[in-house]
Amino acid sequence: MKKHTLSVAVVAGLAVGVSSAAMARDTIQIAGSSTVLPFAGIVAEEFGNTYSQFNTPVVGSGGSSGGLRQFCQGVGENTIDIANASRSIRSGEVESCAENGVNEILEIQFGYDGIVFASRLDRGEFALTPEHVFKAAAAQLPQNGELVDNPYTRWSEIDSNLPDQEIVLVIPASNHGTREVFEEKVVHPGCDTVAEVEGDACNNLRGDGRIVEIAGDYTETLARLDAQEDAVGVFGLSFYDQNRDRLQVATVDGVTPSLETIGSGEYPVSRPLFFYVKGEHIDVIPGLAEYTEFFLNEMTSGYGSPLEDAGLIPMDENERSQALEQFESRTVVSVD
Amino acid sequence: MSITIEQRRQHRLMTIEKSLAKRHRKENGFRRMGLAAVITGMALVAILFISILMRGVPAFWQATMYMDVYFDPEIIQLEPKPERASGESLFEFEERFLQWETQAGQVNWQSLIDNALEEALGVEVEGPQLRDLRALVTSGERYALRDRFVEDPSLLGQTVELKMLASANVDVWIKGNIDRDLPDARQQLSAQTRAWADQLDASGVIRNAFSTSLFLNTDSRSSLASAGLAGAFMGSLFMMIIVIALSVPLGVSSAIYLEEFAPKNRLTDLIEININNLAAVPSIVFGLLGASIFIGYLRLPISAPLVGGLVLTLMTLPTIIIATRASLRSIPPSIRQAALGIGASRVQTVFHHVLPLALPGILTGSILGVAQALGETAPLLLIGMNAFVASVPATPLDQSTALPVQIYLWQGNELRNFFEARTSAAIIVLLGLMLSLNALAIWLRKKFETRW
Numbered sequence: 090m091k092k093h094t095l096s097v098a099v100v101a102g103l104a105v106g107v108s109s110a111a112m113a114r115d116t117i118q119i120a121g122s123s124t125v126l127p128f129a130g131i132v133a134e135e136f137g138n139t140y141s142q143f144n145t146p147v148v149g150s151g152g153s154s155g156g157l158r159q160f161c162q163g164v165g166e167n168t169i170d171i172a173n174a175s176r177s178i179r180s181g182e183v184e185s186c187a188e189n190g191v192n193e194i195l196e197i198q199f200g201y202d203g204i205v206f207a208s209r210l211d212r213g214e215f216a217l218t219p220e221h222v223f224k225a226a227a228a229q230l231p232q233n234g235e236l237v238d239n240p241y242t243r244w245s246e247i248d249s250n251l252p253d254q255e256i257v258l259v260i261p262a263s264n265h266g267t268r269e270v271f272e273e274k275v276v277h278p279g280c281d282t283v284a285e286v287e288g289d290a291c292n293n294l295r296g297d298g299r300i301v302e303i304a305g306d307y308t309e310t311l312a313r314l315d316a317q318e319d320a321v322g323v324f325g326l327s328f329y330d331q332n333r334d335r336l337q338v339a340t341v342d343g344v345t346p347s348l349e350t351i352g353s354g355e356y357p358v359s360r361p362l363f364f365y366v367k368g369e370h371i372d373v374i375p376g377l378a379e380y381t382e383f384f385l386n387e388m389t390s391g392y393g394s395p396l397e398d399a400g401l402i403p404m405d406e407n408e409r410s411q412a413l414e415q416f417e418s419r420t421v422v423s424v425d
Numbered sequence: 426m427s428i429t430i431e432q433r434r435q436h437r438l439m440t441i442e443k444s445l446a447k448r449h450r451k452e453n454g455f456r457r458m459g460l461a462a463v464i465t466g467m468a469l470v471a472i473l474f475i476s477i478l479m480r481g482v483p484a485f486w487q488a489t490m491y492m493d494v495y496f497d498p499e500i501i502q503l504e505p506k507p508e509r510a511s512g513e514s515l516f517e518f519e520e521r522f523l524q525w526e527t528q529a530g531q532v533n534w535q536s537l538i539d540n541a542l543e544e545a546l547g548v549e550v551e552g553p554q555l556r557d558l559r560a561l562v563t564s565g566e567r568y569a570l571r572d573r574f575v576e577d578p579s580l581l582g583q584t585v586e587l588k589m590l591a592s593a594n595v596d597v598w599i600k601g602n603i604d605r606d607l608p609d610a611r612q613q614l615s616a617q618t619r620a621w622a623d624q625l626d627a628s629g630v631i632r633n634a635f636s637t638s639l640f641l642n643t644d645s646r647s648s649l650a651s652a653g654l655a656g657a658f659m660g661s662l663f664m665m666i667i668v669i670a671l672s673v674p675l676g677v678s679s680a681i682y683l684e685e686f687a688p689k690n691r692l693t694d695l696i697e698i699n700i701n702n703l704a705a706v707p708s709i710v711f712g713l714l715g716a717s718i719f720i721g722y723l724r725l726p727i728s729a730p731l732v733g734g735l736v737l738t739l740m741t742l743p744t745i746i747i748a749t750r751a752s753l754r755s756i757p758p759s760i761r762q763a764a765l766g767i768g769a770s771r772v773q774t775v776f777h778h779v780l781p782l783a784l785p786g787i788l789t790g791s792i793l794g795v796a797q798a799l800g801e802t803a804p805l806l807l808i809g810m811n812a813f814v815a816s817v818p819a820t821p822l823d824q825s826t827a828l829p830v831q832i833y834l835w836q837g838n839e840l841r842n843f844f845e846a847r848t849s850a851a852i853i854v855l856l857g858l859m860l861s862l863n864a865l866a867i868w869l870r871k872k873f874e875t876r877w
Contacts (some may be wrong), residue, residue, distance in 0.1 A: 098468070114726060116816075116823070116824055118727060118728070118809075118824070120811075120812070123837075127839060129813075130646030130647070130815075131646050131647040131648075131815070133527070133815060134645060134646055134647045134648070135814045137815060137816065138530075138565075138568045139530055140527075140532065141523065141526050142523060144816060145814075145815040145816045147728055147812045147813065147814050147824040148812055148813040149728070149809055149811060149812035150811065150812075158648045165578075165724070166724070166726065167544060167720055167721075167724045167725065167726055167727060169727070183566065202509065210611075224565045259591075273739070278828045280426070293750070306837045307839065308836065308838070308839070308841065311841065327839065331839040331841070332839070332840075332841055332842075333602050333610070333611045333612070333613065334604060334607055334611050334612065334842065335611070346529045379769055395647055397563065
């Protein structure tokens with residue numbers, strides 16, 4: 090009997106503790122894109138170190154789509170405050186946010202990232218064009234005026250200048266924002282060069298095992314390259330940068346990806362990076378506005394900042410002040 | 426023609442001899458197969474352990490700089506640390522102190538490190554080369570300097586020998602974890618930084634010191650070299666306390682009730698089947714359950730060890746119930762009959778006689794269940810415990826990771842050259858904890874074991 094009362098007391102005590110704590114979360118909670126995660130992690134840590142009155146924000150992953158889904162689950166202490174995304178929010182997501190009461194979605198763009206094709210150091214060098222990639226990846230291609238299943242098995246069959254290697258392309262799965270950029274900036278332009286394939290058919294990728302989709306992060310892609318030596322993987326520039334000793338990068342349209350070529354727009358496959366702040370949580374979760382302003386600070390994400398060292402391509406002064414202005418005026422994302 | 430008795434005997438002997446050889450062959454064959462199976466198993470375990478140890482053990486030592494740092498009063502221009510005046514309210518004092526702390530944070534601590542490095546290298550560095558210089562020491566050290574000064578402002582104007590962690594890439598370079606012959610374009614560090622690192626290594630400023638940061642620091646992304654396991658360890662500790670506090674009493678008492686008191690009918694049969702099935706449910710399902718019930722419905726915080734502990738409790742309960750029931754069942758009925766025979770009530774029988782005898786089995790089952798929970802990763806990923814947390818949780822309600830999740834996170838870190846070893850080191854720590862839990866289980870079993 091004594092034991093019984095004790096366990097009841099423990100459970101009751103826990104419940105009281107929980108309900109009081111659930112009312113006052115004082116740590117910013119972030120989730121989303123694994124491309125943005127390294128940057129957000131650095132900012133979170135520096136933020137915690139700089140402002141002794143705020144806790145260090147917690148940064149989770151889950152991909153852009155996963156993060157935005159969590160973001161749109163509602164308003165309240167048990168939902169996240171910020172979603173990181175390597176693509177902009179979709180109108181469907183804005184709607185589902187609104188259904189759950191999240192109306193104040195503040196979009197913050199904080200820099201750019203390049204998407205690169207890289208292969209093992211001991212394999213051939215690639216000089217790709219969107220056309221090459223599309224022909225290697227498409228489900229169906231025209232042959233003698235008819236659409237047939239993709240006949241290519243080696244890169245050299247597509248273009249004799251490419252290495253004589255098995256076609257294996259390791260790309261991010263659709264939970265990653267990178268996938269959308271890959272389709273938009275590489276597959277679609279490549280598709281345009283093939284008149285017979287149009288519209289939605291452009292997005293049909295071959296299903297014979299030559300396209301490997303990775304739902305996890307880039308280390309998984311890297312592991313794939315260890316297992317399938319001929320494979321070409323899709324990485325973020327910052328990831329490639331940290332593993333330059335094992336990977337070689339392919340040029341796209343003759344341009345080698347680097348901070349400079351991506352910053353100038355010369356390298357075609359780049360995308361802006363975002364995070365989304367839940368306006369309803371500002372002034373409820375301490376430090377949320379300060380975190381955002383700290384992130385956009387020149388010292389944090391500008392030229393010569395720790396984020397640039399980590400591989401982020403900074404925005405220029407104009408874009409930065411525009412982003413900050415947008416946040417300060419609390420301009421919410423609207424569906425158009 | 427008749428067969429003599431002698432012939433028959435001969436014939437029988439031959440048959441026996443023939444079959445005997447066959448039977449011996451079979452026995453030997455089976456023995457060899459068994460031995461081969463054991464050897465294969467042991468070899469695989471050995472390969473696993475050796476590869477983890479080979480990769481992980483070096484990570485317990487880390488390139489560390491021993492430098493004289495001068496707390497230059499010209500750089501640290503700060504008012505004296507505020508003291509609480511008499512009559513001043515605590516709130517006012519804290520306000521004033523916070524202000525002072527903020528000012529201390531704005532001091533250019535990095536330049537103290539830069540000066541110390543210049544001193545150690547015997548060079549003057551300016552302009553763009555400053556970047557190469559700063560690549561030597563991990564970036565978190567400037568906050569360590571600040572914290573040290575805030576703690577003890579009398580350091581002003583003094584020169585102190587301090588230990589500072591070299592940056593992750595310098596550690597990789599010094600340890601030879603990156604090919605030194607690679608061309609500049611493929612190296613992580615600039616040629617200048619590499620030359621300086623080698624110079625400091627040769628002059629004994631950089632030493633390979635035991636990495637206390639691995640145990641004392643939390644995970645880090647901005648200062649990779651100082652990433653440690655402290656936060657994850659505390660998270661795991663909180664979860665294990667919750668698991669032990671909830672699942673052992675619940676599991677043991679339900680097992681005792683089911684085994685000793687409950688009537689045997691369809692309902693208890695159904696419960697038994699369900700418990701057995703529950704033990705076979707994949708752990709990720711418990712994670713989904715936890716995410717929807719504890720976080721979605723009960724509105725508990727995400728990434729909190731409390732939720733992790735509750736989820737792992739659900740997962741551990743069936744294991745403990747089954748182990749407890751098995752060990753209760755192994756107590757001979759004569760013990761119960763004897764106790765009942767001399768007039769003990771059923772509760773007395775169970776608590777005075779059966780339970781003490783069953784204790785070793787119950788303890789072993791519980792500890793193994795808890796050890797399994799300690800190593801569980803999948804359900805934690807679903808309740809947000811795979812986030813990057815850069816602070817040590819103070820309560821089970823604070824956001825945190827857990828040891829196995831930290832391993833998962835580190836193996837996903839971009840800087841493979843550094844984190845491959847770090848990941849293995851974390852695995853060694855986790856394995857060490859597991860082994861000590863198992864050893865505890867064996868010790869307890871031996872201690873309480875009774876023979877009858």
